[in-house]
Amino acid sequence: MEALVQLGMVSDAPSEAQISESSPVEVNHFDVAKDYFVERNGVRFAGVHLIVDLWGATNLADPAHIDAVLREGALTAGATILHGHFHHFSPNGGVSGVLVLAESHVSIHTWPERDYAAIDIFMCGECDPYKAIAALKKGFQPERVQLAEHKRGMVG
Numbered sequence: 001m002e003a004l005v006q007l008g009m010v011s012d013a014p015s016e017a018q019i020s021e022s023s024p025v026e027v028n029h030f031d032v033a034k035d036y037f038v039e040r041n042g043v044r045f046a047g048v049h050l051i052v053d054l055w056g057a058t059n060l061a062d063p064a065h066i067d068a069v070l071r072e073g074a075l076t077a078g079a080t081i082l083h084g085h086f087h088h089f090s091p092n093g094g095v096s097g098v099l100v101l102a103e104s105h106v107s108i109h110t111w112p113e114r115d116y117a118a119i120d121i122f123m124c125g126e127c128d129p130y131k132a133i134a135a136l137k138k139g140f141q142p143e144r145v146q147l148a149e150h151k152r153g154m155v156g
Contacts, residue, residue, distance in 0.1 A: 036103070036125040037153065046153025047104060047124030052136065054117040056143025060110035063088045063095050069139030070099050070106050070119075073132030079103045079123055103127045117142075122152065 037046055059065045063086040074081055079101040086097030094110040104122040111117070117140060121129040137145065 037155065038125065043151065044155040045151040047122060047127075047151075048129050049120065049122040049150045049152050050129045050132075051148040051150070052117075052119040052121065052133070053146040054119065054136065054140050054142035054144075055146070056115050057110075057117050057140040058115070058142075059140055060112040060115065060117055061088070061092060061095065063097065065139070066095050066097060066108060066110070067099075069135055070097070070108060072139070073121070073135035074099055074101060074106050076135055077121070077123060077129050077131040078127040079106075101127075106132070115143075124152075 037044055039045075059069075067084055067086050071081060071084065080103065081099055082102055083100040084097065086095055088095050092112070094112055096107075096109045098105055098107040101123065103124050105120070106122075107120045109118045119136065121132055123129045133145070133147070136142075
């Protein structure tokens with residue numbers, strides 16, 4: 001387990017992005033915790049999960065380009081990037097990848113032969129996943145975007 005923590009793959013400790021001076025203090029007064037659930041229009045939930053389908057898209061076989069586009073979108077949305085990994089299936093094949101965020105994740109699966117990309121953007125806290133859409137449009141230049149929203153962890 002210690003080796004995985006050193007690689008940045010597993011960590012029980014919160015990142016600095018998860019701690020703020022305004023966060024409530026726990027009983028021992030040393031651990032700081034923050035509830036990243038949000039409340040909008042009287043509904044409390046963990047975060048917004050966007051399902052994004054890009055049709056007629058370009059640049060879907062280049063892992064470095066895809067990484068850069070998703071990073072731009074995540075940062076624009078206000079997220080903190082912890083780790084990214086992208087896998088290219090063959091020289092002309094698709095790419096599957098993920099950005100792990102302090103606020104959740106962004107993932108992508110591409111089919112360049114169909115000019116199609118399936119993207120998930122799940123963010124909690126104060127992040128706004130809708131702000132990532134402009135970077136996706138700029139980076140992949142899709143002819144058509146299908147978008148669905150799901151509120152995760154609805155409390156009421």
